[in-house]
Amino acid sequence: MFSKTCEYAIKAVLYIATQSLNNTRVKIGDVAENTGSPEAFTAKILSTLTKHNMLHSLKGPYGGFEIEEKKMKQIKISEIVYAIDGDAIYNGCGLGLDKCNALKPCPMHDKFVKIRSELKKMLETTTIHELATKIKTGKSILIR
Amino acid sequence: MFSKTCEYAIKAVLYIATQSLNNTRVKIGDVAENTGSPEAFTAKILSTLTKHNMLHSLKGPYGGFEIEEKKMKQIKISEIVYAIDGDAIYNGCGLGLDKCNALKPCPMHDKFVKIRSELKKMLETTTIHELATKIKTGKSILIR
DNA sequence: TATATTTCGGACAAAAATATCCTAAATATA
DNA sequence: TATATTTAGGATATTTTTGTCCGAAATATA
Numbered sequence A, B: 001m002f003s004k005t006c007e008y009a010i011k012a013v014l015y016i017a018t019q020s021l022n023n024t025r026v027k028i029g030d031v032a033e034n035t036g037s038p039e040a041f042t043a044k045i046l047s048t049l050t051k052h053n054m055l056h057s058l059k060g061p062y063g064g065f066e067i068e069e070k071k072m073k074q075i076k077i078s079e080i081v082y083a084i085d086g087d088a089i090y091n092g093c094g095l096g097l098d099k100c101n102a103l104k105p106c107p108m109h110d111k112f113v114k115i116r117s118e119l120k121k122m123l124e125t126t127t128i129h130e131l132a133t134k135i136k137t138g139k140s141i142l143i144r
Numbered sequence C: 001t002a003t004a005t006t007t008c009g010g011a012c013a014a015a016a017a018t019a020t021c022c023t024a025a026a027t028a029t030a
Numbered sequence D: 001t002a003t004a005t006t007t008a009g010g011a012t013a014t015t016t017t018t019g020t021c022c023g024a025a026a027t028a029t030a
Helices: A004-021 A028-035 A039-051 A069-074 A077-085 A109-124 A128-136 B004-021 B028-035 B039-051 B069-074 B077-085 B109-124 B128-136
Strands: A056-058 A064-066 B056-058 B064-066
Touching: A004 A028, A004 A039, A004 A064, A004 A069, A004 A077, A004 A128, A028 A039, A028 A064, A039 A056, A039 A077, A069 A128, A077 A109, A109 B109, B004 B028, B004 B039, B004 B064, B004 B069, B004 B077, B004 B128, B028 B039, B028 B064, B039 B056, B039 B077, B069 B128, B077 B109
Parallel strands: none
Antiparallel strands: A056 A064, B056 B064
């Protein structure tokens, strides 16, 4: 569904968010350890997300990553997916046709549109805050 | 959603099916040309599908691939996907957790289960014959 | 039987995705 | 100011996916 990179990105953001809910800033090493992701690769991804203004980063001792509660409530999972994987999941043809639309549809077009619009809606209505809260209250996990 | 290999596989099967509806047996070159797929790679894929007993192949002059109308009506898109991509799309965790289930769910588990069960149902209720007919009647296309 | 045609299958190649390493830049603290 | 810590970013490496090539096997036809 998502690329590995995108899975890491979502998990990283959620881990940082849960820690930010406790006013704790986290280092890359912590993120990697608590999401089961490769550290150096995670660093790249966090850098990208920081540039996209989804995270706040601070260099130096006591530095790390954090995310304001206000932002957690604004940012939707769809935005992370879009920043990392682009719009293929939302707009690409399920059979890989260059052009595929209602006028010249691939044989699965209608069926795909239906599924994907639900996927899209789901991602666009799910906030970081909602998921981070699930983790904080022990209702779900990010690793194992 | 699907791997490139799987996209080629579905398109190839559908092309062969539309031709079989006209009692025409097709060669790999025809398949590649009419689905916009690389020929040698398509050959590999068709070989796999033949082994999975989804297609019938014949070597030699006037040989090629075909699929019985009876089979077109039996075989679902889900079977092609499973043969090529395995069950990750049906059972894998959306965030890539090794173990993710209702008891120890990732934060997106419930939402993913909902989407994926619809995707699964869609793939499991769509037959080759249904889609091949759409192509034959000009309602949809496999290329461009 | 000889030849041409076609799929089959193994080895190999290229491209893309995933992952590592290392140095620079920033910054808190002593 | 000197040092330790941490992110940023470029270069490089590894793995996986996608793709090619070529000879072998099968078979229709002359």
